[in-house]
Amino acid sequence: MSKTNPGNYFEDFKIGQVLDHATPRTITEGDVSLYTALYGGRFALQSADSFAMECGLEAAPVDDLLVFHIVFGKTVPDISLNAVANLGYADVQFKAPVFPGDTVRTSSTVIGLKENSNGKTGVVYVRSTGTNQMGAIVLDYVRWVMVRKKDENAPAPETVVPELPDRVDPSQISLPQGIDFSGYDDTLAGSPHYFEDYDVGEKIDHVDGMTIEEAEHMMATRLYQNTAKVHFNQHQMQNDRFGRRLIYGGHVISLARALSFNGLGNAQLIGAINGGSHTAPTFAGHTIYAWSEVLEKAELDDNPTAGALRIRTIATKDAPCESFPDKLDDGKRDPAVVLDIDYWVILPKRSLEV
Numbered sequence: 001m002s003k004t005n006p007g008n009y010f011e012d013f014k015i016g017q018v019l020d021h022a023t024p025r026t027i028t029e030g031d032v033s034l035y036t037a038l039y040g041g042r043f044a045l046q047s048a049d050s051f052a053m054e055c056g057l058e059a060a061p062v063d064d065l066l067v068f069h070i071v072f073g074k075t076v077p078d079i080s081l082n083a084v085a086n087l088g089y090a091d092v093q094f095k096a097p098v099f100p101g102d103t104v105r106t107s108s109t110v111i112g113l114k115e116n117s118n119g120k121t122g123v124v125y126v127r128s129t130g131t132n133q134m135g136a137i138v139l140d141y142v143r144w145v146m147v148r149k150k151d152e153n154a155p156a157p158e159t160v161v162p163e164l165p166d167r168v169d170p171s172q173i174s175l176p177q178g179i180d181f182s183g184y185d186d187t188l189a190g191s192p193h194y195f196e197d198y199d200v201g202e203k204i205d206h207v208d209g210m211t212i213e214e215a216e217h218m219m220a221t222r223l224y225q226n227t228a229k230v231h232f233n234q235h236q237m238q239n240d241r242f243g244r245r246l247i248y249g250g251h252v253i254s255l256a257r258a259l260s261f262n263g264l265g266n267a268q269l270i271g272a273i274n275g276g277s278h279t280a281p282t283f284a285g286h287t288i289y290a291w292s293e294v295l296e297k298a299e300l301d302d303n304p305t306a307g308a309l310r311i312r313t314i315a316t317k318d319a320p321c322e323s324f325p326d327k328l329d330d331g332k333r334d335p336a337v338v339l340d341i342d343y344w345v346i347l348p349k350r351s352l353e354v
Helices: 029-039 049-054 064-079 214-223 249-259
Strands: 018-020 083-094 103-115 121-131 137-148 203-205 269-278 287-299 306-317 337-348
Touching: 018 064, 029 064, 029 214, 029 249, 064 083, 064 103, 064 121, 064 137, 064 249, 064 269, 103 137, 214 249, 249 269, 249 287, 249 306, 249 337, 287 337
Parallel strands: none
Antiparallel strands: 018 103, 083 137, 083 269, 103 121, 121 137, 203 287, 269 337, 287 306, 306 337
């Protein structure tokens, strides 16, 4: 029997299968610093203990997406080591803040399977849950991923495609305990725009662009202990249809979030991700731009100092977003678009300042 792990192929997955993933991870201040170096995020709540304490927290929380990537990375050896691509996310709920020194681990349950018509690959749907050292859930989400078959003659499983919500109801958003924006300092935060200043239907060009370097995306994926071959193994990928390594989709999400500061600088927390899809591959050398649209506004009954904006962010490669690229006249997506993500962000409210 081999002592190495070849990863699971599509035919290895079963509905209801539970996978407890290896390697718990203690998140350190070093991880936080490296994450900042990779993406340059400037949201004040995650940048300064003093700012976070003024907002009622014990310290600056770990960036929501860093938590997401690390929890996600735990799943890769069991779910997507033999993936062609990660396809999308839904019902992503950030349940509790994570602080440096906390340890996270992940388990997943297979909730859907669908073999593709080519008979060479299939789509696996999993619900993954990240917990901290006290057993509290910090993150819960669904993703679906296209996985290769090892034996193309293996029979197709019964097709099960889970029904997923179109959005996370804002009543389900979990804010960090004690968060209080009543004394919010918008000068230190870097933006004068509060919850009340945004309108449904408003579009924001985030203006800035950031080029993906080969070394940076490799470092980022290693930071998350994401071992997917499509991101690491150029020797293997040179024979793939693209001939090179794919950028981890989460890398693009973090770039888009960092770029969104220019226009959404007070969006201090991600409350939930309603859905997201990677619509085209991204490679080193591409420059990422982003724009956002306000889809919905919601009051948060349990916290009068904060409000939630439902944001749709579109990221593009090598295409500035002053024209808000999305769908073309024929209904097909603009080929420059690489990410379409729908999520809730938490902002302070101005009305309680007086």
